[in-house]
Amino acid sequence: MSSPQSNEHKVDASWIGWFVGMIGNEFVCRVPIDFIENKFNLTGLEYFKETLDVVLEPLFDRSVAWVSGYEEKLYCMIHARYIVSARGLEDMRLKYERGDFGSCPRFYCKEQKTLPVGLSDNQSNEHKVDASWIGWFVGMIGNEFVCRVPIDFIENKFNLTGLEYFKETLDVVLEPLFDRSVAWVSGYEEKLYCMIHARYIVSARGLEDMRLKYERGDFGSCPRFYCKEQKTLPVGLSDKWGQSTVKIYCPSCKDVFRPKYRPKLDGAMFGTSFPHLFFMEFPMLKPQPPVEKYVPRLHGFRLHESALMPLESSETLTEDIGSTSSPSSFPN
Ligand SMILES: [Zn+2]
Ligand SMILES: [Zn+2]
Structure with missing residues (x-):
């Protein structure tokens, strides 16, 4: 069912449908209503009931005055929780495989698909035109x-x-x-x-x-x-x-x-x-080298190197450990 790079956002009348379908929001995942309605998932978040009502609104009209601007923030905080839930990870996997998050611009990464963590930038171009x-x-x-x-x-x-x-x-x-x-x-x-x-x-x-x-x-x-x-x-x-x-x-x-x-x-x-x-x-x-480096974290904890290795190499590693009794089967 998945076609590469196709951004088929379902447009519907709900606030979520509007927000997810907005141009520039291709990275955004659709958080299911029942996830948002489950108060457990909102534990610790501060919000007005009215804001939550807008987010859950099935028939959203942008021109209506009760839109406060807090909806996006609330949705984003819930979104951050959803995408690390079992269902959310599965949704993000679909988006990843569909190429919704684009690909790495590093030449040597050969268009490796990426996952969202960063921001985009603006660029201005002016070209002179003459008759030559x-x-x-x-x-x-x-x-x-x-x-x-x-x-x-x-x-x-x-x-x-x-x-x-x-x-x-x-x-x-x-x-x-x-x-x-x-x-x-x-x-x-x-x-x-x-x-x-x-x-x-x-x-x-x-x-x-x-x-x-x-x-x-x-x-x-x-x-x-x-x-x-x-x-x-x-x-x-x-x-x-x-x-x-x-x-x-x-x-x-x-x-x-x-x-x-x-x-x-x-x-x-x-x-x-x-x-x-x-x-x-x-x-x-000549600029200074970057001072900061991206550190992969899971719930605030640094990830071990092995967690970032591709699956094959971690399998090889396990095999290696399990077969220390017969090192001859692993020529250097
Ligand atoms: Zn890369
Ligand atoms: Zn650089």
Whole structure:
């Protein structure tokens, strides 16, 4: 019955149905009425009877004046209790398997599904648009990471040493009045521009341009909660064209992530060395490593490492302990 990534929120007339169905509330679990009506589950919570009545309201009308704003808080406190109950864990498992909580943006986690613990962030993007090919390319949605390489840098043949390209391709890249519908666009322009771009951003001027983009937040911020929205830099996992798309590097946790908006840009246009050259050039911009680290807890107690291991490895562990009499069956 479960289809991947489908958010089918049942919309009904109840307050809970409205709250669970709200855009942005995909993480929220539907707490059954009987769980809320069981006074035992509300032990220790402070609330007005009227607030509880709104939460339990089967025919909720948003325009009605008796909505106090406390409903959300009350529901959330009950929600926190429900999702660790047997039924709630089962509901959350369904949501987890359906992908309701999204997936890990860390590149090396390979889209591992996540569980909710954190908050989301905002990001602003502004793109300049002009009539040139470069203006068009830099202004394209999804190309916010791309730096505008100055014409004189491209026209300097020294900067193109070793690059293979057709003169026609270079002419398109340098075109001041670019018309997308024109037939002479070969598709090689992007590759040529990207290879020049990789050289430009490690030049003195290019590093300065990238610093402006970095400080403006063009490259987004680290998705790790404890990195506190540390600004990131683009990085390639290869210097060769066509190997992988651009990733972002967080200078605080020193890890790489998938960019939030998944640009289709080739990683080679930034290269593997860029963030490191950047911080060699601007050491004063280097942030401190994160002070806090996520500690898994169950009802306030730290979890033992083994509780966090995947099932197979804990089985292997048990087997290992049980078979100490015959260590020969476990070659190293
Ligand atoms: Zn991960
Ligand atoms: Zn980070």
